[in-house]
Amino acid sequence: MSGITRRQAIGAASAVAGAAVVGVGAAQGSAVAAGHGAEPGSFDEVYLGRRIQGGPATGHGGHHAGHGGGYSVRIDGDELHIMRNADGTWISVINHYDPQATPRALARAAVDDLQGAALVPLAPATR
Numbered sequence: 001m002s003g004i005t006r007r008q009a010i011g012a013a014s015a016v017a018g019a020a021v022v023g024v025g026a027a028q029g030s031a032v033a034a035g036h037g038a039e040p041g042s043f044d045e046v047y048l049g050r051r052i053q054g055g056p057a058t059g060h061g062g063h064h065a066g067h068g069g070g071y072s073v074r075i076d077g078d079e080l081h082i083m084r085n086a087d088g089t090w091i092s093v094i095n096h097y098d099p100q101a102t103p104r105a106l107a108r109a110a111v112d113d114l115q116g117a118a119l120v121p122l123a124p125a126t127r
Helices: 006-037 103-114
Strands: 043-047 050-056 071-075 078-080 082-084 090-092
Touching: 043 103, 050 103, 071 082, 071 103, 078 103, 090 103
Parallel strands: none
Antiparallel strands: 043 050, 050 071, 071 078, 082 090
C-alpha cells in the first residue's frame, strides 16, 4: 500500500479537476471580456427600404432603458427594444431567440423578420 487514503486521492483529483475548470473559465472569460471591450459604433442606413439607426442612448430613460447597455436602435424612427446578453451578443423583442453579434446586425435581422410590417412600440409599464 502506498500510504495514501481514499479521501486524499479524491481530494487531489478534485483539486486537479478544479484547476482545469478554472483555467478553462479564465480563457473563456478573457474571450468574453475581449468581446465587451469594443463598444458598438453608431450607424444610420437604409436596409431593404427601412431606415435603421443605432447609437448611444440619449437621455430617454424608461422602464427598459438599462437592458440595452446604454445603446438605442430605431427602425423607421420607432425604438426597437434591445438587450445585451452576458456573452456580448444582442437580442430584441423581434428576434429574442436569435442573438446577433452587433446592434446593426440585430436591426437588420429585425427588418428581415418584420417582412414589411410596422414596428409596434411596447406598451408602457403600468403601475
